Amino acid sequence: MNEIVPPAVAKPTDTGPDIGGELADELLAPIATRRGLAIILAAGEGTRMKSATPKVLHAVAGLSMLGHVVKAAEDAGVDAIAVVVGPGREDVAREALRLAPGARVYVQEQRLGTAHAVLAAREAIADGFDDVVVLFADTPLVRPSTIQRMRNAVGEGASVAALGFEARDPTGYGRMVVDEGSLVAIREHKDASEDERRITLCNAGLMAFDGRHALELLDAIGSDNAQGEFYLTDAVSEARGRGYATLALVADEDEVRGVNDRVQLAVAESIMQGRLREAAMRAGVTMVAPETVFLSHDTRIGEDVVIEPNVFFGLGVTVGAGAVIHANCHFEKAAIGEGAEVGPFARLRPGADLGAKTKVGNFCEVKNAKVETGAKINHLSYVGDAVVGAKANVGAGTITCNYDGFHKAKTIIGEGAFIGSNSALVAPVTIGSGAYVGSGSVVTDDVPDDALALGRGRQVVKEGWGKAFREANKKG
Incomplete structure (x- = not known):
């Protein structure tokens, strides 16, 4: 006994x-x-x-x-x-x-x-x-x-x-x-x-x-x-x-609690999310509206990170200390460096790797791309299969054209380069360090360091064309 x-x-x-x-x-x-x-x-x-x-x-x-x-x-x-x-x-x-x-x-x-x-x-x-x-x-x-x-x-x-x-x-x-x-x-x-x-x-x-x-x-x-x-x-x-x-x-x-149906599964999810949020906040993370932030079991977030409402962390996401995550973002298998700023309304897809003090702004999507220290992708851009060098600036509406229907190709943007708004970079292509790409350009060839690339049609102005067009249509 x-x-x-x-x-x-x-x-x-x-x-x-x-x-x-x-x-x-x-x-x-x-x-x-x-x-x-x-x-x-x-x-x-x-x-x-x-x-x-x-x-x-x-x-x-x-x-x-x-x-x-x-x-x-x-x-x-x-x-x-x-x-x-x-x-x-x-x-x-x-x-x-x-x-x-x-x-x-x-x-x-x-x-x-x-x-x-x-x-x-x-x-x-x-x-x-x-x-x-x-x-x-x-x-x-x-x-x-x-x-x-x-x-x-x-x-x-x-x-x-x-x-x-x-x-x-x-x-x-x-x-x-x-x-x-x-x-x-x-x-x-x-x-x-x-x-x-x-x-x-x-x-x-x-x-x-x-x-x-x-x-x-x-x-x-x-x-x-x-x-x-x-x-x-x-x-x-x-x-x-x-x-x-x-x-x-x-x-x-x-x-x-056991889980036997979808309702109980949702209850378990809610309880687990509460645990994950609590653990993150106790570890030094600020959540403005915790109930609107959704974490994965493997999410890792550093101290002094601020997360605004309505942010979803999929699997495999890490966030470095001091980063700011603005509202309405979606991340999956991505790394966000120390002091980086992301969003609002940004999407980081698998392979996105943001260095320290980088910025990815509103309505931007980054996929399988390394964005190096201090680089900025501020507005309305898609950057995929790329390297963006330190302190480079990617203007609004820029697209890295990485897919030809069969294969993916890489875009390299050098350190300190400036990409003008509404540009299309057709991969494979390299933009040299310190180079400029004029707004509205379609770039298909490599650009040397410190050069200016213009890949658009020359502007033509026809005086009075608008008035003549309207009058011709009124007679019809």
Whole structure:
């Protein structure tokens, strides 16, 4: 018998947003020498999503729900990850291996309940881990610190540590039955008595096992219940029957929200956006209207950045310290240098790389282009597949003509060059350092350093032509 009997309910610890994988030393220390396995259940059909895409591959803040759970497990310090997928779900298996190349993937051939799903990873459990944590791929908001607390509970003597929450509305949830300081059982709603249904402490599904007893308890679970399935929750009563200690941990209800349809997916997105915004602002970012700024899970923003309303950060965006992002911008796979100024109404597409103190202004689009220190692209321009040298000025309406219908070509604008408004630079072409391009030019040949290029028709003025034209048309 386990001699340590922890209290029945341990309240959540305030560890902050858990963005970026940083955890307090006091959470890391107890499990530093323990080997942990995370089993992520990803075999659900997800029919309520009404989608050709598997439920767990739907994204929250630009990362699949499965990806969020994998990342949380890794940030919690587990040594190995096993992912259980449904039959024929090679797409989910591929995503699991992409996210965690060392993961082991198992198939639950028949859907006979959560305990049956966990046992699909029997081979991994049998490898002798100190603790085994069971997670769900459709619960993407779980924090690394919560997984840490579950592992710590096992390290401190619990054979089973189950995660629960105080439900605003407990209808439909399994109830956590606590008696005289012990977690006695988790009763599914359909199997609960009337007294048990009045309990508001509900099962979140996530559970940690002492690795020494995990297979023993899982193999003992039967299917004598209303659904005829093997419930993972029955591990609690099996452990109690053997005299092992059990523990209920409590998380915030929002953290353990499952996602079963598009409405719940939108709720999860909203919660995740709130976390990301909070983490950014606490790290020194000013957001004028935070609720209108949308971040991706991998967005990185430096100190003293100011972000005005209605800005969308797609995947792979970094913003250097002191930059100013004006309203109504859209970024994806782009880098913005320190002290740069972008927008309003600017779009940075993949490969846009803005150096320090650059400026990309209103209604400009930059794609696969390096804009070097101090360069300016102020108004109504498209710059793609290009290099814009330091302190160059690209006038309003300038276009780098980079595509001929088959191939992309590059435009190079030298340091200190000045491109007049409404110019078309037909790639491949190089504008030399200090060179000028006259407004309205179509430039098809290289321009030497410090030269002036004019690529437009000579202006012709015909005196009185307008008056004669109008009179001729009046007679008609």
